[in-house]
Amino acid sequence: MSKLSISNMNLWYSDFQALKNLNMEIRENEITAFIGPSGCGKSTFLKSLNRMNDLVPGCRIEGSLLLDGEDMYASDFDVNQLRKRVGMVFQHPNPFPMSIYDNIAYGPRTHGIKDKATLDEIVERSLKGAAIWDEVKDDLNKNALRISGGQQQRICIARALAVEPEVLLMDEPTSALDPISTAKIEDLVQELKGKYTIVMVTHNMQQAARVSDRTAFFLTGEIVEFDDTTDIFSNPKDKRTEDYVSGRFG
Numbered sequence: 001m002s003k004l005s006i007s008n009m010n011l012w013y014s015d016f017q018a019l020k021n022l023n024m025e026i027r028e029n030e031i032t033a034f035i036g037p038s039g040c041g042k043s044t045f046l047k048s049l050n051r052m053n054d055l056v057p058g059c060r061i062e063g064s065l066l067l068d069g070e071d072m073y074a075s076d077f078d079v080n081q082l083r084k085r086v087g088m089v090f091q092h093p094n095p096f097p098m099s100i101y102d103n104i105a106y107g108p109r110t111h112g113i114k115d116k117a118t119l120d121e122i123v124e125r126s127l128k129g130a131a132i133w134d135e136v137k138d139d140l141n142k143n144a145l146r147i148s149g150g151q152q153q154r155i156c157i158a159r160a161l162a163v164e165p166e167v168l169l170m171d172e173p174t175s176a177l178d179p180i181s182t183a184k185i186e187d188l189v190q191e192l193k194g195k196y197t198i199v200m201v202t203h204n205m206q207q208a209a210r211v212s213d214r215t216a217f218f219l220t221g222e223i224v225e226f227d228d229t230t231d232i233f234s235n236p237k238d239k240r241t242e243d244y245v246s247g248r249f250g
């Protein structure tokens with residue numbers, strides 16, 4: 001069974017239709033990449049996968065979005081639980097203005113974990129999971145805003161891991177980072193897919209080609225093509241995909 005199963009999905013911002021008849025099966029323990037030109041709906045679709053668009057006035061969604069076969073838009077589906085199961089990492093690293101330790105412990109604390117030894121263990125496990133433990137283990141009380149952008153992004157990934165999600169949504173997670181930090185995040189994402197299902201928006205086609213298992217190409221709110229990443233980049237079936245991946249537009 002797919003981890004996320006989307007069928008006949010349409011989304012409107014007031015009277016503007018931003019997503020049109022989307023259908024997609026997102027498999028467990030794979031990295032799925034969304035590519036396409038600016039404004040084609042990649043972020044809108046990504047945010048729909050943990051109901052972040054609920055917060056946008058005038059946003060309306062039709063169709064079926066299932067997590068492990070359950071309708072995540074059902075009125076009795078617990079949104080807090082959904083956001084725990086489906087975590088999000090944003091384009092610009094956005095650690096909270098508090099210590100590294102408290103950034104990671106924040107989510108578990110809001111879910112009721114108070115015991116110091118348990119929190120210590122979660123903080124260490126999450127920072128190790130985000131491949132940043134060795135760099136910060138002696139500085140856990142340092143303000144998370146006083147480390148590099150690449151480190152901040154890994155803190156944000158650790159913060160997402162701390163509540164033990166099943167799916168990680170990443171919206172251009174490396175676009176604000178230098179090449180070395182980008183390579184670290186790409187390596188990390190590859191490691192994380194052993195435990196998590198990862199969905200990533202990227203502007204960087206080489207990145208999609210390097211890290212993802214399957215790639216969806218979006219254009220004006222539609223999915224033009226969704227296939228194995230190697231096919232999308234070396235054997236696309238749609239002329240528009242071919243034009244985009246070969247750099248003819250976008």
Ligand SMILES: Nc1ncnc2c1ncn2[C@@H]1O[C@H](COP(=O)(O)OP(=O)(O)OP(=O)(O)O)[C@@H](O)[C@H]1O
Nearest residue numbers: 013016018036037038039040041042043044045056
């Ligand atoms: N809150 C909003 N209210 C109204 N329109 C919106 C809102 N957010 C996005 N849109 C519009 O929906 C369309 C899709 O935007 P979206 O941000 O999903 O595209 P994108 O492919 O992620 O673009 P980019 O690569 O530039 O981030 C665009 O036309 C955008 O202007």
